Amino acid sequence: QQPVQSPQAVILREGEDAVINCSSSKALYSVHWYRQKHGEAPVFLMILLKGGEQKGHEKISASFNEKKQQSSLYLTASQLSYSGTYFCGTEKNFGNEKLTFGTGTRLTIIP
Amino acid sequence: EAQVTQNPRYLITVTGKKLTVTCSQNMNHEYMSWYRQDPGLGLRQIYYSMNVEVTDKGDVPEGYKVSRKEKRNFPLILESPSPNQTSLYFCASSPTTAGLYNEQFFGPGTRLTVL
Numbered sequence: 001q002q003p004v005q006s007p008q009a010v011i012l013r014e015g016e017d018a019v020i021n022c023s024s025s026k027a028l029y030s031v032h033w034y035r036q037k038h039g040e041a042p043v044f045l046m047i048l049l050k051g052g053e054q055k056g057h058e059k060i061s062a063s064f065n066e067k068k069q070q071s072s073l074y075l076t077a078s079q080l081s082y083s084g085t086y087f088c089g090t091e092k093n094f095g096n097e098k099l100t101f102g103t104g105t106r107l108t109i110i111p
Numbered sequence: 112e113a114q115v116t117q118n119p120r121y122l123i124t125v126t127g128k129k130l131t132v133t134c135s136q137n138m139n140h141e142y143m144s145w146y147r148q149d150p151g152l153g154l155r156q157i158y159y160s161m162n163v164e165v166t167d168k169g170d171v172p173e174g175y176k177v178s179r180k181e182k183r184n185f186p187l188i189l190e191s192p193s194p195n196q197t198s199l200y201f202c203a204s205s206p207t208t209a210g211l212y213n214e215q216f217f218g219p220g221t222r223l224t225v226l
Binding site: 002030041044055097099100 | 144156170207218
């Protein structure tokens with residue numbers, strides 16, 4: 001079952017902040033975040049693991065609430081380059097290796 | 112240059128004509144995976160492979176086959192394509208050996224149209 005992302009789409013002005021949420025109905029081991037620009041392949045942003053470990057880009061921050069099976073991606077002081085579609089992917093168990101992505105959140109940054 | 116390559120990039124075919132989409136990576140990654148992307152449905156995993164000769168089903172494996180005979184290659188086979196397999200396909204690889212602990216590197220995508 002795919003995780004649910006919200007909002008589905010958001011438009012911001014440069015410099016504004018955004019939060020993208022990812023929610024699952026099942027217990028999770030890890031949450032992965034990717035960004036895809038139009039016509040391009042998805043690009044890695046961050047991995048959050050059960051237990052608190054994170055790996056990712058320094059300028060991106062995210063949280064993972066294991067009890068609620070939810071993750072949030074925080075984009076602060078947005079830049080034009082942040083535009084794109086953001087996907088969260090969830091892995092249910094350690095060693096499962098199967099990644100289920102949400103349907104995406106389209107972020108548009110306007111000058 | 113470290114990369115994941117896919118061929119062909121674009122393909123138009125007819126129902127029932129067997130086809131193979133190739134995927135190759137030059138990063139010595141253990142993990143490789145295939146996804147399809149459709150409007151409104153996001154990325155959906157078709158098959159993945161943890162290493163040579165080790166493959167497993169993703170969320171939408173029906174109508175697809177894969178093989179992993181060499182570490183660098185992970186071809187996607189459509190034995191009898193149907194119009195509902197019209198989609199954008201991405202191959203990805205990762206240096207993961209146990210658990211999806213590392214980022215996946217995606218190929219440029221293959222746009223497949225089945226008439």
